[in-house]
Amino acid sequence: MSTPSQGTSGPGGGAGFQPAYDRLKSTEQSIHHEIRRLTYTVRTLHEESSVTKEKIDALLKELDRLGLKADGGDVANALQPTRSDAALAALERIKEKLQDLPDRIENVGRVGNDGNTKDVSDLLDDIRDTVVDCQSVIVSASIPGELPPPAPRAFFGREELTDKIVGHAEKLEPVALIGAGGIGKTAIALTVLDDDRIKARFGDNRRFIRCDQFPASRTHFLARLSQVIGAGVKNPEDLAPLRPLLSSKEMIIVLDNAESILDPQGTDHQEIYTLVDELCQFKTLCLLITSCITTVPRYCKRPQILTLSEEAACEIFYGIYGNGERCGTINNLLQHLEFHALSITLLATTASDNVWDHIRLAEEWEEQRAQVLQTDHNESLAATIELSLASPTFCHLGPNARDLLGVVAFFPQGVDEENLDWFFPTIPNRKNIFDKFCALSLTHRSSGFITMLAPIRDYIYPQDPKASPFLCATKDHYFTQLSANPEPSESLFGETQWIIREDVNVEHLLDVFTSTDTNAVDAWNACSGFLHHLYWHKPRQTTLGTKIEGLPDGHPSKTRCLHRLAHVSEAIGKIAEGKQLLTQTLTLEKEQGNDFGIAEMLQCLSSANEDLGIYEEGIQQAKEALEMFQRLGNVKEQLNCLTSLAVLFLADNQLDAAEDTILHSFDLLLLPTKKSQEYHLCQSHQLLGNVYNLKGEKEKALHHYKTALMIASPFSWQYQLFAIHWEMAHMFLHGGEFDDANAHIKQAKLHVADDLYKLGDGMKTQAQVWYKQHRLEDARSEVVDAYKIYERLGAAEEMDYCHQLFHMIEQAVEGSSIPSGSDSDSEQAIECSCIIYGSDSDTYWTAPSTPIEDFQEFDQGSEQVSHP
Numbered sequence: 002m003s004t005p006s007q008g009t010s011g012p013g014g015g016a017g018f019q020p021a022y023d024r025l026k027s028t029e030q031s032i033h034h035e036i037r038r039l040t041y042t043v044r045t046l047h048e049e050s051s052v053t054k055e056k057i058d059a060l061l062k063e064l065d066r067l068g069l070k071a072d073g074g075d076v077a078n079a080l081q082p083t084r085s086d087a088a089l090a091a092l093e094r095i096k097e098k099l100q101d102l103p104d105r106i107e108n109v110g111r112v113g114n115d116g117n118t119k120d121v122s123d124l125l126d127d128i129r130d131t132v133v134d135c136q137s138v139i140v141s142a143s144i145p146g147e148l149p150p151p152a153p154r155a156f157f158g159r160e161e162l163t164d165k166i167v168g169h170a171e172k173l174e175p176v177a178l179i180g181a182g183g184i185g186k187t188a189i190a191l192t193v194l195d196d197d198r199i200k201a202r203f204g205d206n207r208r209f210i211r212c213d214q215f216p217a218s219r220t221h222f223l224a225r226l227s228q229v230i231g232a233g234v235k236n237p238e239d240l241a242p243l244r245p246l247l248s249s250k251e252m253i254i255v256l257d258n259a260e261s262i263l264d265p266q267g268t269d270h271q272e273i274y275t276l277v278d279e280l281c282q283f284k285t286l287c288l289l290i291t292s293c294i295t296t297v298p299r300y301c302k303r304p305q306i307l308t309l310s311e312e313a314a315c316e317i318f319y320g321i322y323g324n325g326e327r328c329g330t331i332n333n334l335l336q337h338l339e340f341h342a343l344s345i346t347l348l349a350t351t352a353s354d355n356v357w358d359h360i361r362l363a364e365e366w367e368e369q370r371a372q373v374l375q376t377d378h379n380e381s382l383a384a385t386i387e388l389s390l391a392s393p394t395f396c397h398l399g400p401n402a403r404d405l406l407g408v409v410a411f412f413p414q415g416v417d418e419e420n421l422d423w424f425f426p427t428i429p430n431r432k433n434i435f436d437k438f439c440a441l442s443l444t445h446r447s448s449g450f451i452t453m454l455a456p457i458r459d460y461i462y463p464q465d466p467k468a469s470p471f472l473c474a475t476k477d478h479y480f481t482q483l484s485a486n487p488e489p490s491e492s493l494f495g496e497t498q499w500i501i502r503e504d505v506n507v508e509h510l511l512d513v514f515t516s517t518d519t520n521a522v523d524a525w526n527a528c529s530g531f532l533h534h535l536y537w538h539k540p541r542q543t544t545l546g547t548k549i550e551g552l553p554d555g556h557p558s559k560t561r562c563l564h565r566l567a568h569v570s571e572a573i574g575k576i577a578e579g580k581q582l583l584t585q586t587l588t589l590e591k592e593q594g595n596d597f598g599i600a601e602m603l604q605c606l607s608s609a610n611e612d613l614g615i616y617e618e619g620i621q622q623a624k625e626a627l628e629m630f631q632r633l634g635n636v637k638e639q640l641n642c643l644t645s646l647a648v649l650f651l652a653d654n655q656l657d658a659a660e661d662t663i664l665h666s667f668d669l670l671l672l673p674t675k676k677s678q679e680y681h682l683c684q685s686h687q688l689l690g691n692v693y694n695l696k697g698e699k700e701k702a703l704h705h706y707k708t709a710l711m712i713a714s715p716f717s718w719q720y721q722l723f724a725i726h727w728e729m730a731h732m733f734l735h736g737g738e739f740d741d742a743n744a745h746i747k748q749a750k751l752h753v754a755d756d757l758y759k760l761g762d763g764m765k766t767q768a769q770v771w772y773k774q775h776r777l778e779d780a781r782s783e784v785v786d787a788y789k790i791y792e793r794l795g796a797a798e799e800m801d802y803c804h805q806l807f808h809m810i811e812q813a814v815e816g817s818s819i820p821s822g823s824d825s826d827s828e829q830a831i832e833c834s835c836i837i838y839g840s841d842s843d844t845y846w847t848a849p850s851t852p853i854e855d856f857q858e859f860d861q862g863s864e865q866v867s868h869p
Contacts, residue, residue, distance in 0.1 A: 158313025
């Protein structure tokens with residue numbers, strides 16, 4: 002509990018106090034005597050002196066504000082006076098003015114002429130002005146008010162933010178610290194109050210008000226403000242009696258947890274807001290507000306409050322926990338908490354109080370998360386969150402608010418703000434509700450999503466997702482979206498690219514709903530659609546793989562999900578793994594006697610074998626699949642088989658066979674079909690371009706490449722556009738036309754979308770072109786970035802390729818090898834680099850001659866690559 006400080010007037014601070022006090026007592030007793038006389042005289046006035054009576058009443062009110070009353074109140078005790086000569090002189094001025102007033106008033110009552118009345122009226126005005134002028138001197142010299150609580154001991158990582166706030170305070174600018182509960186607003190405010198620059202500027206005039214410790218009413222706020230700043234005015238009706246003190250000296254006041262009084266749905270919100278807004282206008286005052294709610298005066302500076310850095314979070318945790326050295330288990334927990342200050346403090350306190358080691362703490366966290374964030378002395382994150390959930394604004398949002406907040410908590414990315422209309426069509430005021438979630442700092446906006454901090458998410462997360470009607474409606478919408486076919490030959494191909502943005506949400510949704518019901522056919526069908534979307538738009542590993550492989554062989558969705566999972570594996574360079582999954586799927590299709598499925602798996606296996614360089618096996622599988630689809634009369638799948646067969650012939654250098662196969666596909670494309678075959682037509686022209694390129698017939702190759710581009714461009718088929726430009730870049734690179742090669746590789750990189758594998762291929766080819774152009778520094782930087790991407794994807798062969806190319810560039814930089822078009826194996830490897838995008842014929846490289854560690858050492862010193 003803070004205690005008022007005592008003032009001093011001379012060396013030592015003690016001499017002369019009692020005489021000054023006695024003199025002040027004598028003066029105030031004289032004033033009370035004059036006030037009693039004045040009050041008695043007022044009662045004797047005639048009715049025609051009503052103006053004079055009103056002015057006397059106004060004067061008595063001003064005197065009352067100083068504790069000077071006719072009933073004999075003791076100003077010396079009420080105001081806790083110091084030995085201030087200024088305060089004593091001010092009281093004596095008031096006494097002198099009052100001494101003559103009663104006699105003048107009595108004379109008016111006896112004589113009653115206008116001249117005498119005017120004299121008294123002027124005297125009353127003069128005395129009242131004197132009292133008002135003296136108020137600030139008396140009050141500011143007499144009452145120091147309450148000093149703030151101490152700053153927190155464990156405060157790390159926010160020096161830049163506090164320095165910024167101190168700078169605003171030194172300029173007496175109002176500041177609002179707005180953020181989620183427990184993010185550290187109060188700690189920041191107290192640290193600012195304890196800053197040396199703030200102490201030097203404001204001295205003891207630093208005040209701290211906990212707004213959640215009194216009822217949210219205008220009356221209680223004014224009373225608490227008066228008490229804390231030391232105005233000595235009990236129950237002020239407005240700021241008028243406090244203005245003299247607030248204007249008399251520079252002061253900094255913290256309004257902590259101000260959401261409790263500034264809530265727009267609160268009873269006295271508008272009146273309190275007006276008072277706080279007026280406090281912001283004082284030229285001698287810096288108001289520092291901490292609040293979970295965004296409704297603060299418009300003049301306030303609003304510095305952004307981020308969560309802690311990892312280092313600062315560790316400093317706080319281990320400072321409390323104090324049990325051994327740092328370990329990865331704890332760091333992972335802190336990362337899951339998104340370095341949220343209060344959660345880290347509670348976690349460390351609970352672990353310390355219960356003497357848990359790292360392993361036990363991790364176990365307790367996995368079992369009961371929110372409960373772990375509660376100490377034995379009833380500090381908890383839940384209490385902080387529930388305050389926001391009990392706020393008038395949240396309650397005003399209606400009965401659906403908690404469930405809607407649960408939907409945000411369920412999804413790792415939150416809810417896409419653009420999707421609110423079709424996620425929640427039955428909620429008429431949905432946008433306003435989500436705006437209020439953000440205004441209450443329960444959620445925040447991030448990259449177009451409305452999301453929330455992990456500790457809040459863990460607390461709000463629905464206990465039974467299947468029982469949430471709004472979450473189930475969201476699930477149904479996602480499942481409908483996933484049923485669309487994302488293949489480039491489909492007219493709505495572009496609309497399926499939404500998965501690029503929301504893949505993490507969908508993956509979590511499927512993980513939860515396939516776990517709760519293994520036989521949920523709709524969820525597993527959606528899972529198959531999700532993998533198909535990933536393959537075309539964002540190939541990456543998924544946590545659903547193990548779950549799919551673990552399904553019973555008789556499960557109706559297993560073959561389809563395995564098939565799609567295999568494609569994703571191949572798309573990220575894990576060809577052998579993809580082939581294994583396809584082989585497993587083929588076995589299941591044969592057990593079920595599904596001819597279409599068998600043919601489809603044979604065709605897919607032929608492509609996998611082409612990627613693995615097993616051409617003979619792949620050609621045989623493609624021919625078997627083609628025969629089966631011919632028997633089934635499926636033209637579309639026949640075209641797919643012909644494409645796979647042509648690619649295999651190309652890779653095996655059977656160029657005439659490849660040409661005949663593609664021409665056969667042109668015959669099929671002439672047949673009437675239900676769906677447009679532009680995509681297959683584009684593929685066929687592209688493959689013919691490859692054939693003629695390898696045959697050395699450049700003009701024919703260019704004709705077919707350009708035709709393929711003309712077909713693909715209107716549909717924005719990113720995969721095909723990348724592949725065509727990529728192959729043309731290699732053609733020009735092989736021919737020594739480096740400017741044209743550069744132009745096409747630049748175009749290719751515009752069409753990588755979020756496909757990191759293609760981005761790596763584009764960068765690798767760009768490095769080859771620049772190497773040939775003697776742009777060695779550019780080539781080195783580009784191949785390093787390509788290596789990073791392949792490393793992230795786990796593409797070992799491509800990493801080896803990049804390492805060898807890097808070694809060549811380094812040799813050229815050192816002058817031991819100059820790129821010139823020599824016939825060395827390495828040069829031939831660059832010039833003959835895979836002409837068919839998607840194959841794995843970049844295997845001309847042998848084992849790297851330079852240790853891979855050398856490359857990684859260089860990699861650590863380079864800049865991070867940024868991807869589209």
